[in-house]
Amino acid sequence: MSGFVWPVRVYLEDTDAQGVVYNASYFRFLERARTEWLRDRGVDHRRLRERDGVMLVLAGIEASFQAPARLDDLLCVSAELSELSGARVVFEQSIHRQSLEGELLCRGVAHVACVDVERGRPRRLPASLLDGLS
Amino acid sequence: MSGFVWPVRVYLEDTDAQGVVYNASYFRFLERARTEWLRDRGVDHRRLRERDGVMLVLAGIEASFQAPARLDDLLCVSAELSELSGARVVFEQSIHRQSLEGELLCRGVAHVACVDVERGRPRRLPASLLDGLS
Amino acid sequence: MSGFVWPVRVYLEDTDAQGVVYNASYFRFLERARTEWLRDRGVDHRRLRERDGVMLVLAGIEASFQAPARLDDLLCVSAELSELSGARVVFEQSIHRQSLEGELLCRGVAHVACVDVERGRPRRLPASLLDGLS
C-alpha cells in the first residue's frame, strides 16, 4: 500500500476568474492520479471495458481545499488504496504544490465502484483486476 | 430556508466515454445552483468582488452518486442553506432527474468560505451579503 | 433558414485566470446552441443514436473572438443552417452579449458530419433528420 504520485501541470483551462484553480478541476486531477495508479498496475479503462465488461465509476467523494493552486503551478497528486472489498475501492488522495513535501492544497477520499457495463449494476471486481491491485 | 432549484440540461460536454455524466461535471452543476441561489437574492460574483472585495470559494465538498445522469437529460439541482456563520456558508444540495420528484442522482454538502480578494484570507461575510442570504 | 438563439449564462466553470471566458468554453456554448437547434426540430443526440444508428460529430470549426465574455454575463448564442448536403451540415454561428443586438463577441462556422455509430464512417443524413432540418 505504498503511495503513488502523479504530476499535473496547471493550465488556463483549469483556472477560473477568481485567479485560481476552479474547484471541479481538482476532481479531474484526482481522477487522473487514480487512472495512472491503475495503469501503473497494468489496467486501463478500455481494457476493463472490453476484456472484463466492467467500468469503474465514482460512487462518492469528499474533498477539502486548504490552499489554492494557481496557473502554471506544477502539482503532485497522490493516490493510495485504503480499502478494497467486493465491488468497492477506496482511495485516499492529496494534492501538494510541486512535490509531496510542498504545500498541501487538497485532501480527498474517493469511493470507486465496479459496475457492469451492460446492466449498469454493481459487480464484484474481476479477479484480474484484484490481482493487479494487490 | 426554503429550497431553491435550478434546471440543468446535460450536453455532450458534460458526459464521458462511459456513456454517462462525468463525475466532475456534477460539481459544476452544483455550483451553478449555488450561484443562481445567490443571484436570486440579488448577489453575484462580480458584485461581491467589486463592491465588497470578497469572493466565495469552495472550502470542502462531499458528494455521493446514486444513479448516473445521461446525455440530453434535464436535471433539477437544488441548493438549500443549512448553516451560516462568520466566514462560512454550508449548502445541502441534490440532483434529481427531471424534477424534485424524479430519481435522485446525487446528494452533496458544500462548505463555502468568504475570502478577501486582496489577501486571500478568510473574512467575515459582509453585512450586505448576510442581508441577502437571510 | 431563420435564426435560432439560445441563452447561455457564464459561470465560474467557463472562465479562466485571465478574468474572461476561456477559449474552449466558447466551443461548448456553440455546441449547446446547435444541440438546442436540433431539439427545437424534434431531434436529440440520444434518439439519433438509438433510432437511426448515427451520431453528429464536429468535422471542423473556425471561430474568431472579437471581445471577451465575462463572469456572470448572459450570452446570446445563435445557430443558423447555412448548408445541408449528403452527410454534412454547416452552421453559421455567433455569440453576442445579452441579446442579438448586444456586443458581438464571437463568430463561428461549424461543419458537422453524420457518422455511423457502429462503423464510425460518414453516412448520409437519415430522411427523418433531413425532414426535421428543413
Add this chain to the structure above:
Amino acid sequence: MSGFVWPVRVYLEDTDAQGVVYNASYFRFLERARTEWLRDRGVDHRRLRERDGVMLVLAGIEASFQAPARLDDLLCVSAELSELSGARVVFEQSIHRQSLEGELLCRGVAHVACVDVERGRPRRLPASLLDGLS
C-alpha cells in the same frame, strides 16, 4: 522554426458519450502545447502578466478533425510558429496518435494576440517575449 511536440494523455474528463474525445477538448490540448512551447522558451503566463503586464489571448482558431482520439490514447500535439508580427503570433498545430508518425487526428491554426492586462487592448509583443520566441 523547428517543430515542438507535447504529449497529452486522454482521460475520461476529455471524452464524451459518443465514446471519443469531445470537440472542445482538442482546443484545450492545442493550448497546452502552445503554453509548453512558450515555457520551453522561458516564458509563462504568470510571468508575462506580472513582469510585462500583458497576456496572450486566442483571437481566432480553425481546426479540422480527421479521426477521433479515444480514451487512454496518448496523443502527440505539435506547435509551430508560422508568423510573428506586431501584436500577433500564429501557430500551426497538429494532433497525432501516439507520435508524429502516428495517425493524424486534428489540424489547427491558432491566431494569438498580445493584450494589455489593464486596458484589454492589443499591444505589441514585449521585447523580452520576442527574444524568447525567435
